[in-house]
Amino acid sequence: MKVLLVNGSPRAKGCTYTALQEVAKTLNEQGIETEIFQVGAKPICGCIGCGVCTKTGKCFMDDTVNEFVEKAATADAYVFGSPVHYAAASGMLTSFLDRAFYGKGNIYEDKPGAAVVSCRRGGATATFDQINKYFTICNMPVVSSQYWNMVHGNTPEEVVKDEEGMQTMRTLGANMAWLLKCIEAGKKAGVAMPVREEKVRTNYIR
Numbered sequence: 001m002k003v004l005l006v007n008g009s010p011r012a013k014g015c016t017y018t019a020l021q022e023v024a025k026t027l028n029e030q031g032i033e034t035e036i037f038q039v040g041a042k043p044i045c046g047c048i049g050c051g052v053c054t055k056t057g058k059c060f061m062d063d064t065v066n067e068f069v070e071k072a073a074t075a076d077a078y079v080f081g082s083p084v085h086y087a088a089a090s091g092m093l094t095s096f097l098d099r100a101f102y103g104k105g106n107i108y109e110d111k112p113g114a115a116v117v118s119c120r121r122g123g124a125t126a127t128f129d130q131i132n133k134y135f136t137i138c139n140m141p142v143v144s145s146q147y148w149n150m151v152h153g154n155t156p157e158e159v160v161k162d163e164e165g166m167q168t169m170r171t172l173g174a175n176m177a178w179l180l181k182c183i184e185a186g187k188k189a190g191v192a193m194p195v196r197e198e199k200v201r202t203n204y205i206r
Contacts, residue, residue: 001180002033004075006068008082008093010041015118016081018156019169023079023116026173032180037071039096040064046095047102054103065099072100073107077143077180079172080131081116087123089130097134105138110193112179114143114172117150118159124150139196143179145172 005024009016017036024034045061052060059065072078080097082089089097101108115131117124128148135142149172151165152158160166187193 001031001076001184002035002074003027003077003079003176003180004068004071005034005036005079006081006093006096007036007038008080008090008096009039009118010090010092011083012038012041013156014083015151015153015156015159016083016116018159019116019118019151019165020079020081022166022169023114023173023176026170027177030174030177030181032177035071037068039092044092044095044099047098049102051103053099057104059099061099065096068096068100069104069107075111077112077114077176078108079114079116079176080134081118082127082131084117084119084123084127087126089117089127094130097131101134101138108135108138108140109196110183111140112143112176112183113138113140114176115149116169116172117148119150119152120154121152124148124152139194141179143172143176145169145175 005020007017007020020036024036027034082093113135115128117127125148128150132142145168147168149168152162
């Protein structure tokens with residue numbers, strides 16, 4: 001089993017990475033393979049709703065999003081991490097997620113997802129809520145912890161000193177490993193995944 005962890009910070013080894021590393025370490029201890037995918041520091045264009053990806057499976061803007069989607073197709077679970085920028089996820093991660101999820105819900109369906117948030121002081125819960133919405137629109141089990149999945153600190157060294165935050169990351173990793181093993185055990189025991197109804201779309205303006 002493999003968990004793909006996404007660092008939505010332009011800083012490759014900053015506070016968000018420090019939190020994700022703690023999750024990954026616990027997953028590894030539980031026998032789960034991990035990979036931290038760095039979104040990078042180059043600008044990422046937002047989704048323009050052209051619908052090309054629904055036909056080709058790839059965004060016409062061939063950048064790091066397509067690279068991630070290819071990896072995501074073979075992953076078993078996901079953790080998306082972001083710093084707090086103006087009480088929201090980073091603009092880069094928001095654009096990244098919009099394009100990574102739009103028209104590609106089948107990639108993530110029935111696979112666990114979790115959000116991890118890093119902030120200096122405030123705005124973490126709003127960011128946490130924002131990222132979780134991508135999971136709840138794609139039939140993804142949302143993995144929780146003993147507290148909201150957030151760490152506080154202005155530097156990686158400060159994040160490490162957030163003992164409750166780091167423990168929350170370890171608990172998140174343990175919970176995700178447990179859920180992945182439960183899903184695998186269920187499949188082996190013949191427990192089928194839910195059968196989905198054909199989607200009904202209701203427009204409010206007629």
